[in-house]
Amino acid sequence: MYREDIKEACTFIENELTAKPSLGLILGSGLGVLGDEIENPQTIAYKDIPHFPESTVAGHKGQLIIGTLEGKQVIAMQGRFHYYEGYTMQQVTFPVRVMKELGIESIIVTNAAGGINKGFNPGDLMLITDHINNMGNNPLLGPNDDHLGVRFPDMSKLYNKAFISHAESCANELGLKVQKGVYVGNTGPVYETPAEINMLRTLGGDAVGMSTVPEVIVAGHAGIRVLGISCISNMAAGILDQPLTHDEVIETTEKVREDFLQFVKKIIQKIS
Template sequence: MDQTTINEASSYIQDKLGAKPSLGLILGSGLGVLADEIQNPVIIPYKDIPHFPESTVAGHKGRLVAGNIEGKQVIAMQGRFHFYEGYSMKQVTFPVRVMKQLGIESIIVTNAAGGINTSFSPGDLMVITDHINNMGSNPLIGKNNDELGARFPDMSECYDREYIQLAGKCAEELGITIQKGIYVGNTGPTYETPAEIKMLRTLGGDAVGMSTVPEVIVAGHAGLRVLGISCISNMAAGILDQPLTHTEVIETTEKVRDDFLHFIKKIISRLPQ
């Protein structure tokens, strides 16, 4: 994905927008309900946007929604792309490049994840403090475009510390108990084996999923401030004596819908301009 394709996609979207967005949102499995809260929405199906992939997973509507929420101009991905769908890392992260081109300065990335930390419970919301890239690839592999970011970007603070503190304060004000922890990105589409979960816990992982890490790497490369939030939709393999299903993921995210909406909207309202 070169600068030309980024420009073509962003120009198409810009022509549809009324105002320049300052905040990007990537909404994971079952969490797209936040896009329904956007006022005066401009809705753009992915299939209409030049060079955009299409989402193929249940719980991902596959469209951009732009407009106003809590006084901020936002652009939201109602559904994301995954490496396991057969897309390249550059295709998976292409929307982040496009949102940056459209003018966003910050991005909130959400996902549904399996709980590795045994003190977690399904339905918990976890603010991501760091991640482990266990995908065996990186979206920045290949020739670097210095206009987009540095060849060797620092990832020591890819999740913004000020935003993490703000999320904690917002949860406290709302009376919502949240977790904080390290997210492990695997390729999927298989759920992990019990042995793999034991390994990831040993490595320091608190939650595991099949997304987020590529987008955050590119956001960091692009100089965007990032807040990551996982909905712990199930306990990972080997913790509970039951099989894992995508249906369970969607059902759990539906149960925490209200807390998730209140939490994210509160954060958005308090983000610095």
């Protein structure tokens, strides 16, 4: 049944398209501004797509935008779905399955994240080199559909090394300093305690958020190449003596907007 739902959503989107996209974009909290840069845009509200959930979080517009960005045909999610919203892991990752069905072979996944690494600062951009699934769940639990991917997929190279090198080269060309590190996915919706942040730092985490990990697991299962970029929107609990708020996340992503836009556009422009 799940595969039929994917096909139905894919068919609906294809019937709306005037050009076939080749690159997928998943835009996190406050980062949907990249979707506004797409030329000749076609916009499809999530609520109109069969079997798509609807985004309920501030900073997530809840629509697909298909068009041209830096000479490439892209399909962008302006807003994503989160496990903490009450959706199943299969619902959270459904758009990635649909992108694969549409023929997408590469995606750029972005998020706003809290900095665990004390060498980071709010406003830094971090290329994700690996992740830790701390969500207590996995989107691949249950019966496996061999048409979607293998039963026991390798997760050792989820974040494509050539893609990361390409992104570093683009950053150097722009004179932009970017960090690299391990992203930890937590369920949310609460921010972490200082003790939890100390634990995650000990485990090797550099940044923490409430998304990305399920989508990337499914992308790996589907054989999609992934580049992950985190905007360090705040320092995680216990590092600075101040409360954490979603307003701070949005405020910081606004400040880093131009660097983020230039960086991702350069990556797309020069991608092979």
